Amino acid sequence: MPRPPAPRKTTGRPARISREEIIRTARRIVTEDGADRLTMRRLATEIGSTPMALYHHVRDKEELLLLLLDDHAARSLRRPEPPPADPRDRVLAAATAIHEVLAACPWIVEVLTADDLMSTSALWFVEQIVAGLTESGLSLDEAVRGYRTIWYYTAGEILVHATSARRRSTDDRPTYRDQVFAALDPAELPLLSRAAPRWTPLTAEDTYEQGLRALLTGLLSHTPA
Amino acid sequence: MPRPPAPRKTTGRPARISREEIIRTARRIVTEDGADRLTMRRLATEIGSTPMALYHHVRDKEELLLLLLDDHAARSLRRPEPPPADPRDRVLAAATAIHEVLAACPWIVEVLTADDLMSTSALWFVEQIVAGLTESGLSLDEAVRGYRTIWYYTAGEILVHATSARRRSTDDRPTYRDQVFAALDPAELPLLSRAAPRWTPLTAEDTYEQGLRALLTGLLSHTPA
DNA sequence: ACCTGAACACCGTTCAAGT
DNA sequence: ACCTGAACACCGTTCAAGT
Numbered sequence A, B: 001m002p003r004p005p006a007p008r009k010t011t012g013r014p015a016r017i018s019r020e021e022i023i024r025t026a027r028r029i030v031t032e033d034g035a036d037r038l039t040m041r042r043l044a045t046e047i048g049s050t051p052m053a054l055y056h057h058v059r060d061k062e063e064l065l066l067l068l069l070d071d072h073a074a075r076s077l078r079r080p081e082p083p084p085a086d087p088r089d090r091v092l093a094a095a096t097a098i099h100e101v102l103a104a105c106p107w108i109v110e111v112l113t114a115d116d117l118m119s120t121s122a123l124w125f126v127e128q129i130v131a132g133l134t135e136s137g138l139s140l141d142e143a144v145r146g147y148r149t150i151w152y153y154t155a156g157e158i159l160v161h162a163t164s165a166r167r168r169s170t171d172d173r174p175t176y177r178d179q180v181f182a183a184l185d186p187a188e189l190p191l192l193s194r195a196a197p198r199w200t201p202l203t204a205e206d207t208y209e210q211g212l213r214a215l216l217t218g219l220l221s222h223t224p225a
Numbered sequence C, D: 001a002c003c004t005g006a007a008c009a010c011c012g013t014t015c016a017a018g019t
Helices: A017-035 A040-047 A061-076 A088-101 A104-113 A118-137 A140-172 A176-182 A190-204 A208-221 B019-034 B040-047 B059-077 B087-103 B107-114 B120-135 B142-168 B176-182 B190-204 B208-221
Strands: none
Touching: A017 A061, A017 B087, A040 A061, A061 A088, A061 A118, A061 A176, A061 B019, A061 B208, A088 A118, A088 A140, A088 A208, A104 A140, A118 B190, A140 A208, A176 A190, A176 B040, A176 B120, A176 B208, A190 B120, A190 B142, A208 B142, B019 B059, B040 B059, B040 B142, B059 B087, B059 B107, B059 B120, B059 B190, B087 B107, B087 B120, B087 B208, B107 B142, B107 B190, B120 B142, B142 B208, B176 B190
């Protein structure tokens, strides 16, 4: 991927800190203390340098987060071995792999929605999804649209779960949802009232794959027959 | 919904600013200048007061944003008249209505993933979705899971679009995605290479409803036969 | 070329005091 | 009860200078 303006080795003062060290330290902070604790200032002090030294190696904080996501994807994404024979199963396997890796690092939320997930290491998985969809009968355009639909679903699932998990841990007071649910009028909203006690357990369930299967069924059944 | 500790009218100094005025002003700032320009300090000065006066009417900034979302939902969400006869179409209509309203206010991103969209005014739409799904043959639990799947997809679509739109407007340099796509190896990723020139236009397309239909088809076809 | 120090222009929120 | 002023504990980033 766009390896950045690589430090010219030709001349000048030798570098004291490296992009690699920056990312390594950032990764540690983020896994130990969470994404909101990652600040340029703290990163600098942990590295034993000053905030402004960082700006010689990354353009700004956003680029840093993007590099962090790349790094995470590169070290965690594993290609399914062997790839499933059925194209539909290859789509499932690729999407599930992406989901798994991203769900494991909820701190990613801030960067997640940047464009698409276009880390180099993730591209192979995107290719698998698009390929599986075309082999199942979709045109290339339809397959790209299909990939995007899957991506929206995946990103949404991760973002919603990550945020509510964060909230649950930071906070003891009853959630807004609980308050709302406690005040439901069964006459006006009969099903929600009936479902109210089931809502929290159902929300906690991991239904990503189930939903993904449904989505995929729908995407493939909309093929021009 | 949880109308908050309503100011007791019984005694004490008359209030100079009201929760209503706070929300009205916040709404103006956010629609005029974007969500990142809404700060407690600026809100206070625009109201002609001090930051700390606000904290007498809202608990913190997060509550303010939640109230803002409630307010927006209350004034924009319109129930379909008449509701479609087919339960499947009622699900589509309700989800589309929610999507439309949220897509119109991209500033909502910060609050969107709070729990679920549990604004009081949105509850009727959630009820419609759950009802439509049960009438189509799902159990109540399955219908709630189905609603959540739809919600993930909807939230993801809005979040991804909102963020990339924000990026596009703030920024002229080529996106990360463009850089990645420019360096694709056709041998390794043949479909992505072929799709590369189509990617940006396809991303710009509004495919929410198309994806929603596919998802719904899948959710309903997974009914225990 | 790489790094430092000081400063700019902000944040959300707490605390103690005023009316 | 409601509001104010001052302060706390931070941010990301720019700029000018040092080596």
